[in-house]
Amino acid sequence: MGGGAEHLPGAVPADGALDGRIFAIGGADGVSTDRVVEAYDPAFNTWECSTGDAAAGCVDTRLAPMPTPRQYLGTVTSSDGRIFAIGGQISSGGYSNVVEAYNPTTNTWECSANDAAGGCTDSKLVPMPTARYDFGYTLGPDSGIYAIGGHSTTALSTVELYNPTTNSWHCSIGDSATGCTDALIASMPTARQGLGVATTAGQVFAVGGYDNVGDATRVEAYTPGLCGCHYPPAREWGLRHVGPSDRS
Known part of the structure; x- marks a missing residue:
């Protein structure tokens, strides 16, 4: 994974819908919270990175970054193949209840109704009731x-x-x-x-x-x-x- 994270982001073990790739999403770099998305392909031993990711080791930077930078978030792959990024701690130190879902097929993010971040294709997801992290x-x-x-x-x-x-x-x-x-x-x-x-x-x-x-x-x-x-x-x-x- 390009760049060293002080706090580990959620690592999502991919299933067949994600072509076997392993996604590392968000986290912190020792200075601020991150919105970086990096995907490891075990078949080729390569990392794909998100737009704006300047870390060494990326074969490309085509992935859409997570709209809301966060650390200590929860990341889960649903049965329909979407990767959900839920809650976490934002850059101000506050607790988030934002729900954002990444579609690896379309390389797009769906967001929750209370999400004001850019990069969302829509804001229809219901936010997590209790804002929290860790x-x-x-x-x-x-x-x-x-x-x-x-x-x-x-x-x-x-x-x-x-x-x-x-x-x-x-x-x-x-x-x-x-x-x-x-x-x-x-x-x-x-x-x-x-x-x-x-x-x-x-x-x-x-x-x-x-x-x-x-x-x-x-x-x-x-x-x-x-x-x-x-x-x-x-x-x-x-x-x-x-x-x-x-x-x-």
Whole structure:
């Protein structure tokens, strides 16, 4: 990847819809937040870069940069092949709830209704209800995009689920943020930021992080329900394991 990032951007492992490329989006360069998009092609061992990227090692600079510069954002590839860049910390140090979606086929960005950045083909996406950064993110077993925990003024237990098909957000119980279609999801038991989140065996796992006191070792697993939809009969968390080492 051209240029050294002080804070790692979201790295999106590409699926077949992205021709096997791996995208690195946003981050910070030690001076300011970044909007750079760089794509690594393992088949050719080359990097494609975004317009205006002056870093060495780019075979071209044809990719459209992310409209809103951010670090500590969430990046997830949806089942339709779009790469969603969600939330994060902006250059002023504030927290963002912007949602921007990159289409690798058309090399264009869709943006959310509250997004004033240039470079958007439209502004129809619904922003994430809770502005935050340093949250966990994954594509769930129900094809929804999960944004879990993170930080605003403190570490959060908030769970918000985005449905790319209906362009709607489903929130956790007690979540009063604007933009929630409903609030039926169980909150994560341990509030934390800097956690790792992954989907496996039909469950969403939240691992480690920082819980306002210190580094967390808890592993908690969320079960969306058996129907595979966004309104399952049961959504619950279970403590699976206390990890061997504290880290965030």
